[in-house]
Amino acid sequence: MADQTAQAGPVLAADGTPLKRSLARALRLSKLRALALIAPLLIFVLVTFIAPIADMLFRSVENQIVSETLPRTTAALADWDTSSGTAPDEPVFRALAEDFQIAVANKDHTKLGSRLNYEKTGISSLFRKTGRKAKKFDLAADTNWKAEFEDIDEDWLDPEMWQVIKTYSPALTSGYFLNSIDRQKTSEGSEWRPDNQQIYLKLFWRTLVMSIVITCTCILLGYPVAWLLANLPARSANLLMILVLLPFWTSLLVRTSAWKVMLQQQGVVNDTLVWYHSTFVGKMLDPVITFLLNIAIGLLNGLLWVWNLLSGAWGAVDVELFTYAVAGFERLALINNVTGTIIAMTHILLPFMILPLYSVMATISPVYLRAAKSMGATNWTAFWRVYFPQSIPGIGAGSILVFILAIGYYITPEIVGGTKGVFISNRIAYHISSSLNWGLAAALGAILLAAVLLLYWAYDRIVGIDNVKLGG
C-alpha cells in the first residue's frame, strides 16, 4: 500500500482533489449540517432559559444602585474613615445634597431607600423624609449642609448609617450571599447576624434533612414495589405498572389537592380513624396500639434527643412531630407541618424512584439468586449478598433523581407544609413576590442551583444523561 501511494502520489478523489482533503471537507460539511440543525434550538434555549439564569446569578452580586443614585457622595466618601465613629465632613454632605436633588427629580431616592433598608431598617423612611425637603435645596447658596441635614433628621449624623452607604457603594457586592448564609456585611468584613435573625442556614439544613428523609422513604417504599414488578409475569406486571404510571401522569396540583383533602383535620384519613376508634375492633385494639405506639415514640424521642445533642448548633429538628400518640391519636395533625410535606412529597416522587429501580431490576437475571440458594445461602443472604449489590445502580439513579426534585420543590410544601414544613424555595418565592428583595432571592437561588448542579454532575457520572428514561 505504502509503496503504491508513494509512487502514484496522494490518492485522488473523482474531481481530482486529494482524497484526504476531500474527506475532511465532507466531514466538516456534515458537522456543519448537524450544527445548523441544532443551532435554532440552542439559540432558543440560550435566550429563553440560560440568559435568565445568568441574569439571576448576576443579580445576586449586582449593586449599582448606590453608586448610580449617589455618584458624588460615594466618591466623596472614599476618604472617610469608617472606624472614626463620627459622621463625615461637610464636602460629603454637600455632595449628598446635589445627588439628592437629582435623585428626587428622577424619583430614584425611594428605590435606593428600600434597597438600603434591607441592610439597616429605618433608612427607607429617612430617605423619603429627606426627599420631601430636598426639592427646596438651593445649591447655589452657601449653606452649611451638615447642619441642614441634621435639621431634617439627626440620623444623618449617625456613623452607622454612613457605614452602610460606604459598605454598599461598590458596584458588585457579596452582601446578598452573606445575608443568605446568615452573615452580614460590615465595613471591616463580615460577621454573624444576631441569633434571632438567623433563619437561612436553618432553612437550608431543614430542606436538606427533609429531602434526605423523603429520598429514604421513597427507597423503602419503592424497592419492594419495583422488585415485585420486575419479578412478576409480564402480564400482571404491566397491569400493576398502571398503578405506578397513573399517579406519575396525574397533574401535580391534583395530587397535592388530594392530599390536602385527605390529611385535613376534618379530612378523610382523620374521619376514617375516628370511625375506626368507634367500632368494636377499634375499641378492643386501641389500648394495645396506644401502648405499642408510646413505646415506639419513646424510643424515637430518645434517638431524637441524642440527635439534638449532636446537632445542637443547628437545632432544626421538629421534636413535636412525635408527641401525638401519647394523646391517644384521636385526630392526627397531619397537615401544615413536616409530616404533611413528607407524606405528600413521598407520594408525588415515588414513581421517580420506582421507574429507574424497575429498569435496573428487570435486567438482573433470577439465575444468580437460584445459584446462591443452591449453594446453601439462606433467602436473606442470597438477597443481601447477591441481589442487592446488583440493584444498587438503580437505587443510586432513583435517589439522585428524587433528591434533585425534592430539594427544589415549591408547590407541595407551600400548600401542605404550613410554616414548619416549607423549603428554601418557598423563601425564594417570598422574597420575589412579597418582600421584593430580589438580590437576596437571587443569592438563595444561586446557592440552591449550585447544589443541584453538583448532583446533576454526579447523576451524569453515575447514570449518564442519555440514559434518562421517561415512563417505562
Added chain:
Amino acid sequence: MTTRSPLSLAAPWLGAALLALIGFATAGVPYALLGAISGFILGWLIFWIAQRRYRQSVPTYYTAGQTLWYYTFRVIAGAIFLFLITPILVVMPLSFNAQDFFTFTPEMLAFDPAGYSLKHYRDFFNNDDWQNAVRNSIRIAPMATLLSVTFGTLAAIGLSQPHVPFRRAIMAILISPMIVPLIISAAGMYFFYSRIGLQGTYMGVVLAHAALGIPFVIITVTATLVGFDNSLTRAAANMGASPVRTFFKVQMPLILPGVISGGLFAFITSFDEVVVVLFVGSAGQKTLPWQMFTGLREQISPTILAVATLLVVISVLLLTTLELLRRRSERLRGMSPG
C-alpha cells in the same frame, strides 16, 4: 389441580350475604356493604387456609416461614400500591358531594342519592374564573408544544448525526431546563423577562413553557432515532429525493411516534405547570393549575375536586395514547414481535 368442593366455591358468597345482612340489620346500608366485602374475604380466606391452597403459588420446597414471608411481602407491596392510588381514587367520589365538605358525608356513605350532586361540575362550567383559566391553558399549552416540538425534533435529528462537535456540552444545555429546580427557572425568567418587557405577556409564558418542554422532546426523539436506519435516507437521496422530501416522506413517518410522545410530554409539562406561570404570567395568563393553586391556598372550594377528577380522566386518556404509541413504535422498529 384438584377440583374444588362446591362448599369452598360458595363460601365467599355465603359469608358476604351473612355479614351483609348482619351489617344492614344493625347499622344500615354502609355497614351492609362493609359486611359484604369483609364476609366475602373471610369466606374465601377460611377455605384458602383450610384447604392449603396458599401452597399452590409457591414452590413445593418452601418452608412454612418462607411461605409466610412470600405472602407478607405481597401484602406490604399491596399496601404501597394502595398508598399510590388512594389519593386519586378518593378525589373522584368526593367531587360529587352535595355539600361543600371535603370529606364523605353520612348521606354519601348511605348511598342516598340526595348526598350526591353535580353542583361542583356546574360551578366549574358556569364560573368565569375557571372558564377563563381553561381558555388560557388551551391557548398557551398547544403553542408552547408546537414551538418545542419543531425546534426539538430538528435538534434531535442534528444531535443523532455521527459527528457532532461539543455533543455533551450541547446536550447538557438542552436538558438543563428539566434539571434546574422550577423555582430557580421561574425566578430567573421573572427577572430577565421583566427586563426585556416579556413579563406578564402571553408570548413570555409561551416561550418559558416551550423552554421547559424541550428536554422531553429531545430525550424521546433521540431515543427513537437510536433505532433509525440511516441507509433509508441515503436510499431516498440515491433515488433523487431532496433532503426536505426525504425528511417528510421517509424519516418523519418512522420517528413520528417518538415525536408525538415527546409532544405529549411537552404538552403535559406546559398544561400542568404552575410555578413559572405564577411568576412570568400576569392575571391575563391565569392558567388552570394557577387557578387551582390559588383555590387551594386562599378560598378552598370543592370545585377543585371536580376539576381534579376531569384532569385525572384526561391523564388516563394521555397514558393510554402514550402506551399505544410506544407499542406501535416498537413494532415498527421490529423490537418486539406482534
